[in-house]
Amino acid sequence: MAKVLDRVYTVKEEMVNVRNKIEAKSIAFDYDGVEILKNIDLTIKEGEFAVFMGPSGSGKSTLLRLLTGLAQPKKGEILVNGHSIAKSLPDSAVVFQDYSLFPWLTAEENIILALKQKFKKSKTKQELEHLAQSYLLLVQLGHAFKKYPGEMSGGMRQRAAIARALSLGSDLMFMDEPFGALDPVTRIQLQDLILQVNYEQQRTIAFVTHDAEEAIILADRIVIFSPGPPGSLVETINVPFPKPRNRKKLIESLEFIELRNYILDIMNKGIFEKLEQGHEIRSAGEGI
Numbered sequence: 195m196a197k198v199l200d201r202v203y204t205v206k207e208e209m210v211n212v213r214n215k216i217e218a219k220s221i222a223f224d225y226d227g228v229e230i231l232k233n234i235d236l237t238i239k240e241g242e243f244a245v246f247m248g249p250s251g252s253g254k255s256t257l258l259r260l261l262t263g264l265a266q267p268k269k270g271e272i273l274v275n276g277h278s279i280a281k282s283l284p285d286s287a288v289v290f291q292d293y294s295l296f297p298w299l300t301a302e303e304n305i306i307l308a309l310k311q312k313f314k315k316s317k318t319k320q321e322l323e324h325l326a327q328s329y330l331l332l333v334q335l336g337h338a339f340k341k342y343p344g345e346m347s348g349g350m351r352q353r354a355a356i357a358r359a360l361s362l363g364s365d366l367m368f369m370d371e372p373f374g375a376l377d378p379v380t381r382i383q384l385q386d387l388i389l390q391v392n393y394e395q396q397r398t399i400a401f402v403t404h405d406a407e408e409a410i411i412l413a414d415r416i417v418i419f420s421p422g423p424p425g426s427l428v429e430t431i432n433v434p435f436p437k438p439r440n441r442k443k444l445i446e447s448l449e450f451i452e453l454r455n456y457i458l459d460i461m462n463k464g465i466f467e468k469l470e471q472g473h474e475i476r477s478a479g480e481g482i
């Protein structure tokens with residue numbers, strides 16, 4: 195146990211404490227002329243945890259890709275700390291649904307690769323191994339240092355991808371349904387970890403989920419998309435619960451239940467309005 199705590203402590207020491215602000219100004223995006231996002235104006239404050247919610251196809255992942263600079267908007271601009279990301283891309287850590295691990299490297303080697311990128315040549319091989327293992331312990335993958343992604347379950351791969359993202363030490367994190375493949379216990383543990391990372395280190399996080407309870411537990415602000423395409427932002431909710439949060443007290447409170455119902459109502463309203471206009475809703479069943 196002492197060894198584990200020692201390693202977790204090492205990770206904390208290595209993590210950064212920088213704050214970043216993201217601004218999306220009048221963003222529009224299309225794929226081959228099909229409008230996917232329109233009129234997106236959004237500011238994510240320094241150290242803020244912003245959660246994107248909305249029906250399937252409303253453009254949440256697309257906006258996340260635009261914020262990371264992996265895709266460019268057709269209109270508008272994205273700024274990080276006042277600088278356009280079209281000119282210089284800031285460091286960021288990304289966890290997408292497809293795990294983003296190199297299949298020919300073990301879990302430990304995947305993390306070491308990220309650490310080499312961060313530390314260049316300033317750490318020895320042993321130090322890199324120790325740190326990589328620390329990050330894997332943090333996501334409960336202590337038994338899987340030497341496993342290749344192909345030998346791991348979806349949930350294990352996702353945890354390794356989260357460890358990799360954390361190890362990059364970036365103060366900006368973009369996460370697209372990162373906990374979707376996890377069992378309920380691991381999901382809770384990782385929600386707590388990511389909350390801690392956001393709260394203690396003031397990392398700015400943009401996070402996509404379909405789960406209203408997860409959104410309320412994690413977010414400072416929940417941004418709700420209209421059914422797309424094209425998706426736009428219909429409402430932004432400031433989550434009124436101070437951090438750090440006590441999960442049990444929070445989810446049992448009347449305010450929590452009311453906020454969850456309010457969010458579900460907004461999303462249902464958007465879907466029904468779109469259906470009344472005769473639009474097809476993609477995978478509406480999973481969209482809530």
Ligand SMILES: Nc1ncnc2c1ncn2[C@@H]1O[C@H](COP(=O)(O)OP(=O)(O)OP(=O)(O)O)[C@@H](O)[C@H]1O
Nearest residue numbers: 225230248249250251252253254255256257422423
């Ligand atoms: N590479 C692509 N080429 C063409 N259209 C695309 C492409 N990727 C996404 N789209 C379309 O863009 C729209 C928005 O997709 P996006 O993945 O951003 O939605 P989402 O809200 O994240 O959905 P989900 O909740 O299902 O992940 C959808 O209509 C989708 O079909």
